[in-house]
Amino acid sequence: MSISESYPPAFRCVINDGDPQGTAKVEPVLLHDKEIDIPVIDLERLDKEILTEACREWGIFRLENHGVPLELMSRLQEISESLLSLPFENKRELFAAVKSPLSYFWGTPALNRSGDALKRGTQASNVTMVEGFNVPLSSLSKLPASTSCGDDDAAAQHSQLESFRVLMEEYGRHITRIAVTLFEAIAQTLNLELSGDKRSEYLSESTGLIRVYRYPEAAGEALGMEVHTDSSVISILKEDETGGLEIMKNEEWFRVKPVANTLIVNLGDMMQAISDDKYKSVEHRVKKKDMKKERHSVCYFVFPQRDCVIKSSNYKPFTYSEFEAQVQADVQSLGTKIGLPRFTPKSPLYV
Numbered sequence: 001m002s003i004s005e006s007y008p009p010a011f012r013c014v015i016n017d018g019d020p021q022g023t024a025k026v027e028p029v030l031l032h033d034k035e036i037d038i039p040v041i042d043l044e045r046l047d048k049e050i051l052t053e054a055c056r057e058w059g060i061f062r063l064e065n066h067g068v069p070l071e072l073m074s075r076l077q078e079i080s081e082s083l084l085s086l087p088f089e090n091k092r093e094l095f096a097a098v099k100s101p102l103s104y105f106w107g108t109p110a111l112n113r114s115g116d117a118l119k120r121g122t123q124a125s126n127v128t129m130v131e132g133f134n135v136p137l138s139s140l141s142k143l144p145a146s147t148s149c150g151d152d153d154a155a156a157q158h159s160q161l162e163s164f165r166v167l168m169e170e171y172g173r174h175i176t177r178i179a180v181t182l183f184e185a186i187a188q189t190l191n192l193e194l195s196g197d198k199r200s201e202y203l204s205e206s207t208g209l210i211r212v213y214r215y216p217e218a219a220g221e222a223l224g225m226e227v228h229t230d231s232s233v234i235s236i237l238k239e240d241e242t243g244g245l246e247i248m249k250n251e252e253w254f255r256v257k258p259v260a261n262t263l264i265v266n267l268g269d270m271m272q273a274i275s276d277d278k279y280k281s282v283e284h285r286v287k288k289k290d291m292k293k294e295r296h297s298v299c300y301f302v303f304p305q306r307d308c309v310i311k312s313s314n315y316k317p318f319t320y321s322e323f324e325a326q327v328q329a330d331v332q333s334l335g336t337k338i339g340l341p342r343f344t345p346k347s348p349l350y351v
């Protein structure tokens with residue numbers, strides 16, 4: 001199998017010839033993309049002042065001493081890479097064949113609630129150079145255990161899938177622990193009242209979702225993920241050593257350098273709303289320039305309980321379900337997410 005047979009057909013000309021039609025570029029690339037050091041938070045010695053400053057001024061930080069075993073991180077990376085390097089058709093069938101709530105997507109990270117790529121309105125021809133698996137953590141147990149029927153290839157794939165499930169469950173437990181610890185610390189810096197069920201309404205562990213991404217190698221410049229903010233409360237990223245993540249700070253784009261054995265935490269739109277705009281949901285994108293290597297990352301997202309009403313002074317009261325429905329409607333009709341301005345009475349984009 002040639003390497004490109006494992007990629008979606010829509011990626012193949014960009015991989016081989018660069019991007020003459022500009023299909024993978026959906027916004028002008030700004031020139032001033034320099035490297036930047038983001039704040040560092042030590043999870044074993046949480047410093048409230050550094051955390052407050054990181055949330056207020058950056059909306060993103062690097063996490064050290066996170067307690068996820070390195071062995072688990074590298075095994076997870078290995079199995080994800082191996083599943084993502086299967087032939088394209090094979091990946092399409094992978095989760096469908098075992099009737100699982102996990103899904104395979106490509107060309108856009110914008111998915112509907114079943115994990116299928118959303119058809120994008122006016123920019124339907126735009127393909128971003130990313131593919132991956134969508135893994136709702138609470139559904140992992142529904143992935144059937146390995147069966148030994150079928151040919152050798154099928155049996156090998158089932159056993160890979162079983163290892164993937166076991167590793168994901170273990171990683172999911174660690175990353176959920178980290179998200180809860182960080183959310184409780186952030187809530188303290190905001191003097192948020194978390195009595196009763198309030199913590200699990202704002203950050204509902206059962207909504208945890210993991211995306212395993214592959215960004216192909218590409219000649220020239222390719223956009224892996226458009227500029228966006230995450231809709232989550234908190235997102236936690238594990239990236240490989242390739243680089244490509246960029247953040248917007250003071251109206252400029254900066255590259256975030258990968259640092260081995262650390263995680264990157266960014267605040268999402270729900271955290272911004274819960275904090276009454278004291279903390280921000282950082283704008284970011286993934287851009288690859290003359291990368292001879294593919295890039296792999298694993299991203300965890302966690303959301304509020306679907307029907308929990310988020311009240312704050314700058315937004316009309318809304319539930320996460322309403323927010324998600326609005327995002328999906330905008331992606332389908334406009335080709336892009338609008339996000340919080342849809343809920344901001346002062347914004348011209350308010351609905």
Ligand SMILES: O=C(O)CCC(=O)C(=O)O
Pocket residue numbers: 109211213225230237239245284285286297298299
């Ligand atoms: O892969 C990455 O580095 C970032 C992914 C991301 O921003 C997202 O999934 O929202």
Ligand SMILES: [Fe+2]
Pocket residue numbers: 228229230235284
């Ligand atoms: Fe993101």
